[in-house]
Amino acid sequence: MRKFIVRRVAYLILTYWAFITILFLIFRVTPGDPTTLYIPEGMSQAERQATLERYGLTDPLYVQYVDYLRMLLSGDLGTSYRYNAPVWDVLTTKFWNTIFLMAGAMTIAYTFGIAFGAYIGWLRGTAKEKYGMVLALIARSSPEFWIGIVLLSIFVFQLGWFPWGGIREIGAEAPASFFDRYVNWGFVYHLVLPVLTGAIYYMAQPILLMRSSMISVLNTDYIEIKKAEGLSNYTILYKHAARNSILPMVTVVALVAGLSVGGSLVIETVFSWPGMGREMVESVHHNDYPMAQGAFFLMGSVVIFMNFIADIAYAFLDPRVRYE
Amino acid sequence: MSTNQSTITTATESARNSVATAYSKSRSILEGERLAQFGVIVLAVFIFAGLFAPFIVPHDPGKINHGEDGDVLRLAEPTAEHPFGTTHLGRDVMSQVMMGAQVSLIVGLTAAAIATVVGTSVALVAGYYGGKIDNILMRLVDIAYGLPFLPFVIALVFIFGSSLYNIILVISLLMWRSSARVIRSEVLTQKERPYVQSARAAGASDFRIMFRHILPNVLPLVVLYLTFGVAWAVIYEASIAFLGFGDPDMYSWGTILYEAYINGAIRYAWWWVIPPGVSIMLFVMSVFFIGRSLEKVTNPDLRHN
Numbered sequence: 001m002r003k004f005i006v007r008r009v010a011y012l013i014l015t016y017w018a019f020i021t022i023l024f025l026i027f028r029v030t031p032g033d034p035t036t037l038y039i040p041e042g043m044s045q046a047e048r049q050a051t052l053e054r055y056g057l058t059d060p061l062y063v064q065y066v067d068y069l070r071m072l073l074s075g076d077l078g079t080s081y082r083y084n085a086p087v088w089d090v091l092t093t094k095f096w097n098t099i100f101l102m103a104g105a106m107t108i109a110y111t112f113g114i115a116f117g118a119y120i121g122w123l124r125g126t127a128k129e130k131y132g133m134v135l136a137l138i139a140r141s142s143p144e145f146w147i148g149i150v151l152l153s154i155f156v157f158q159l160g161w162f163p164w165g166g167i168r169e170i171g172a173e174a175p176a177s178f179f180d181r182y183v184n185w186g187f188v189y190h191l192v193l194p195v196l197t198g199a200i201y202y203m204a205q206p207i208l209l210m211r212s213s214m215i216s217v218l219n220t221d222y223i224e225i226k227k228a229e230g231l232s233n234y235t236i237l238y239k240h241a242a243r244n245s246i247l248p249m250v251t252v253v254a255l256v257a258g259l260s261v262g263g264s265l266v267i268e269t270v271f272s273w274p275g276m277g278r279e280m281v282e283s284v285h286h287n288d289y290p291m292a293q294g295a296f297f298l299m300g301s302v303v304i305f306m307n308f309i310a311d312i313a314y315a316f317l318d319p320r321v322r323y324e
Numbered sequence: 325m326s327t328n329q330s331t332i333t334t335a336t337e338s339a340r341n342s343v344a345t346a347y348s349k350s351r352s353i354l355e356g357e358r359l360a361q362f363g364v365i366v367l368a369v370f371i372f373a374g375l376f377a378p379f380i381v382p383h384d385p386g387k388i389n390h391g392e393d394g395d396v397l398r399l400a401e402p403t404a405e406h407p408f409g410t411t412h413l414g415r416d417v418m419s420q421v422m423m424g425a426q427v428s429l430i431v432g433l434t435a436a437a438i439a440t441v442v443g444t445s446v447a448l449v450a451g452y453y454g455g456k457i458d459n460i461l462m463r464l465v466d467i468a469y470g471l472p473f474l475p476f477v478i479a480l481v482f483i484f485g486s487s488l489y490n491i492i493l494v495i496s497l498l499m500w501r502s503s504a505r506v507i508r509s510e511v512l513t514q515k516e517r518p519y520v521q522s523a524r525a526a527g528a529s530d531f532r533i534m535f536r537h538i539l540p541n542v543l544p545l546v547v548l549y550l551t552f553g554v555a556w557a558v559i560y561e562a563s564i565a566f567l568g569f570g571d572p573d574m575y576s577w578g579t580i581l582y583e584a585y586i587n588g589a590i591r592y593a594w595w596w597v598i599p600p601g602v603s604i605m606l607f608v609m610s611v612f613f614i615g616r617s618l619e620k621v622t623n624p625d626l627r628h629n
Contacts, residue, residue: 011466018467026479134359137616141609143559145566145581146601153590153597262472266563270585280475281567284482296475304470 004315012308019300024068027293028061077297078290082283087294091276095298098275101267102260104191105198110253113203117210118242122233124215132207140204144263148197148270155193162193165272194271202260209252213245251314258306261299363613366606373422374429382407383416385423385575402595409595411583421599423575428607431492431561431576436553438496443503444546448534450504451511462508468501474563481569488571495560503549510542517541544621551615555608562604577604 059067071078077087120132139147156164217223218241226236264277272278280295282288373380402409408417450461480494514520515538523533539546564570565578566585577600589596 011463014463015466015470019470022467022471026476026483133616137359137612138605138609141555141612142605143562143566143578143608145563145585146604149581149585149590149597149601153594157591259473262474262476265474265478265567269567277475281478284478285568292479296472296479299472299475300470303472307466307469 077294080291082288104195108199109202113206117207121211121214136204136207144266251310254310258303357617359613360617363610366610374425377422381419383419385419420575424577427576432554432558435495435557439499440550443500446504447507451508555611
């Protein structure tokens with residue numbers, strides 16, 4: 001096990017280094033002059049040169065690369081053009097806004113998805129199972145922005161139950177402390193629809209996986225024995241069959257939780273949620289390159305970290321993996 | 325030598341036969357599948373619309389339509405003349421949605437094809453050679469998995485320009501990773517089968533073993549990934565376009581929804597929002613329905629009996 005973890009940590013470092021390098025290349029070595037991304041229009045040649053030098057863009061590429069690595073290692077993501085503030089300061093709150101949103105969506109998606117998937121796996125071959133499957137596939141076929149638009153038009157514009165977007169009342173000042181910001185009803189009220197959008201979209205996968213995992217467990221002998229013992233269906237379903245089907249889900253949760261960070265772009269845009277994803281989209285639209293890079297860096301870090309967790313969790317749960 | 329030769333022929337034949345049986349098996353499984361039939365019909369409608377859209381659209385999708393009084397038909401409700409109404413600029417929504425089928429088909433099929441060909445080749449090489457080559461290729465897959473999909477795609481599309489061509493390329497640049505990982509593990513089990521050993525004993529080249537002997541045996545899985553790839557590529561293209569990075573010269577369903585969204589049409593112009601959204605949903609759904617049925621061919625556990 002130790003050997004396995006050591007090797008995985010080595011892979012983690014390799015992947016992370018590659019990610020950071022790709023990030024550097026994407027934003028620096030682009031076709032055409034990178035200053036077109038960097039510099040607001042209407043700047044004189046001398047000003048432009050000065051700006052280039054200030055950001056170290058006149059240095060040879062490898063010097064820029066080393067500087068870039070040094071900055072990242074010291075936790076410096078540069079300065080945003082739009083906010084005229086350190087990227088890190090702007091992104092900290094947005095990072096947590098995104099994490100709360102996606103964690104909420106994931107928790108709901110996987111709790112209900114696993115329970116529901118186990119249930120329809122148990123009902124294999126019935127009409128109920130078929131309708132459940134069709135529902136899951138419909139949810140899976142709808143891009144997040146479409147689910148969001150449908151929820152918006154029903155619950156906001158038709159019924160008026162929820163706010164159209166944002167994270168708190170319009171004009172309300174953001175509370176200073178972390179605790180006050182997230183532990184209040186206003187926040188939860190604004191959170192409902194975006195979380196629901198993510199939950200519906202991500203629920204399809206646990207339903208489908210849990211169902212097929214259940215089906216293979218239900219084919220085994222010990223379930224027959226439990227039936228012969230006269231246990232109730234409910235006990236067999238949730239106490240014996242579901243427990244054994246749940247193993248493969250653990251790694252999937254971690255993997256998808258990482259992937260979902262990318263999906264936050266779309267949900268946050270629909271609901272004007274001030275998170276990392278929306279910030280990334282807006283920064284790209286406004287040529288705020290350090291901001292876009294910073295948001296990309298944070299999102300990629302989450303993805304890589306969750307992939308790592310998935311690998312390790314898998315090895316813990318299934319010892320065969322360790323001796324691959 | 326002759327026995328070897330005949331073993332090889334049998335092996336290749338059995339591979340071909342397995343493709344043939346897989347085909348007939350998939351046909352018989354598909355015949356019992358209402359959902360897959362629904363999928364095939366819906367997809368056929370979209371393919372028809374996509375192929376002939378430029379000739380059968382009722383109006384030029386970019387044309388500004390005028391009412392009888394000469395005013396621009398802004399946000400007109402659906403009528404016989406404009407079955408899905410018009411946009412804020414007086415453009416015909418139905419014609420735009422029909423043109424959108426074209427974009428989804430092109431992006432879906434090409435991106436999925438590129439990603440699957442690359443993914444399958446990587447899987448064959450990694451699984452067959454094993455050792456160092458396998459390790460290097462799988463670390464590449466790890467790296468591809470470390471990149472968050474939409475942010476990566478958007479950064480690249482922004483830098484290289486939002487053309488349909490770039491969108492396709494960038495989507496396939498990341499999408500190959502899933503087929504590579506899954507098909508590789510299937511190649512690993514195929515590699516140990518006797519037919520591979522006898523082909524090698526007969527002096528077949530590595531290339532020939534990989535593509536003539538192993539490939540036909542992993543083909544059902546490849547087709548499955550190709551199918552799901554089409555669905556994912558369409559969703560990704562729609563998402564990119566919805567975020568405002570779509571090809572400005574094309575009427576993609578995502579672009580139509582982006583325009584409707586930023587103009588606040590969700591509030592008062594349902595006819596501008598529902599047709600493109602439902603089209604995406606139906607298109608992807610029909611591909612998934614077909615894919616689910618194909619999955620039963622590769623995984624007997626999923627079949628009912």
